[in-house]
Amino acid sequence: MLLFVDLDPGNPAVTRMAAIILLMAIWWITEAIPLSATALLPIVLFPLMGIMRGRELSAARQIDLETATFADGFSASDFDIIFPNVANQYMDWVILLFMGGFMIAVVVEKWNLHRRIALNVLRAIGGQPHRLVLGFMVATGFLSMWLSNTATAIMMMPMGMSLVLLYEELNRKIETGGGVVDIRSSNFSLTLLLGIA
Numbered sequence: 001m002l003l004f005v006d007l008d009p010g011n012p013a014v015t016r017m018a019a020i021i022l023l024m025a026i027w028w029i030t031e032a033i034p035l036s037a038t039a040l041l042p043i044v045l046f047p048l049m050g051i052m053r054g055r056e057l058s059a060a061r062q063i064d065l066e067t068a069t070f071a072d073g074f075s076a077s078d079f080d081i082i083f084p085n086v087a088n089q090y091m092d093w094v095i096l097l098f099m100g101g102f103m104i105a106v107v108v109e110k111w112n113l114h115r116r117i118a119l120n121v122l123r124a125i126g127g128q129p130h131r132l133v134l135g136f137m138v139a140t141g142f143l144s145m146w147l148s149n150t151a152t153a154i155m156m157m158p159m160g161m162s163l164v165l166l167y168e169e170l171n172r173k174i175e176t177g178g179g180v181v182d183i184r185s186s187n188f189s190l191t192l193l194l195g196i197a
Helices: 012-030 035-039 041-049 086-090 093-110 113-125 129-144 149-176 183-196
Strands: none
Touching: 012 035, 012 041, 035 041, 041 086, 093 113, 093 149, 113 129, 113 149, 129 149, 129 183, 149 183
16 A cells, blocks of 8 residues: 555655565564564565665676776775675674574573573582572573573573472461561562572
8 A cells, every 4th residue: 555655755665665564564463474474575575676685786896997987086996885685684693693592592491401500500509598599690690601691591580480489388388387487588589580680
């Protein structure tokens, strides 16, 4: 529908871009096709609609060097402006860094390496609340050396939550049995979860 309305008469690519954004938003919201397939639409639609080029293009290669005349001090290499292509935008180094980190995280989670590391650290450190927090912080920090912080926190959070629930249940049993619960134990869950994050 946006293709029939001219948003910017001087630059028709603006209208085409708005149409692609609207199409992608509708497909994301309705999930008419998988989200990953919708995310790849710009690779196909941007070159077809003339928004970005499908392959890299250099301005200097478009100049006829035999007939071109340049002002004093200028050469063809001064006009070597690289126009970006669509596919390069998908393969930025930051995206590859996150993709590699999440791949390693999936492997670590599949083989329960995060659990083994956490349990070995907890066995070495002990079961007191402040030591448990230290143990989880050490295990999370150790895993964060190789994985992204987000992936590490996501892997360690379920173990931390299960420990918090176990600790709260233990405190309830102590209270119902007439025992005295340490005042600092109420801060344990917050401290442990912040230590993981």
